[in-house]
Amino acid sequence: MPKAPSSSPAPEAAALPASYEAGLQELEQLVAALESGQLPLDQLLVSYQRGAALLAFCRDKLQAVEDQIKVLDAGSLKTWSAQ
DSSP states (O other), X not given: OOOOGGGSOOGGGSOOOSSHXXXXXXXXXXXXXXXXTOSOHHHHHHHHHHHHHHHHHHXXXXXXXXXXXXXXXXXXXXXXXXX
């Protein structure tokens, strides 16, 4: 028996992608689906929320890389750890 959309877990609680590239690919697919105008209304909100979570994930990954590059550009070899 399928679950009603309101009883499904929040999209942002869904597992995040394993990599930036996987997250970006999923985000691009969601954007294409949203822009197509073919999604049912209840799926629009779920897709939008998942897209927002993916966008935050991708931004965090990019920020972590930018921070690492700043450390390297400063000529410092101190230990860097991703969050």
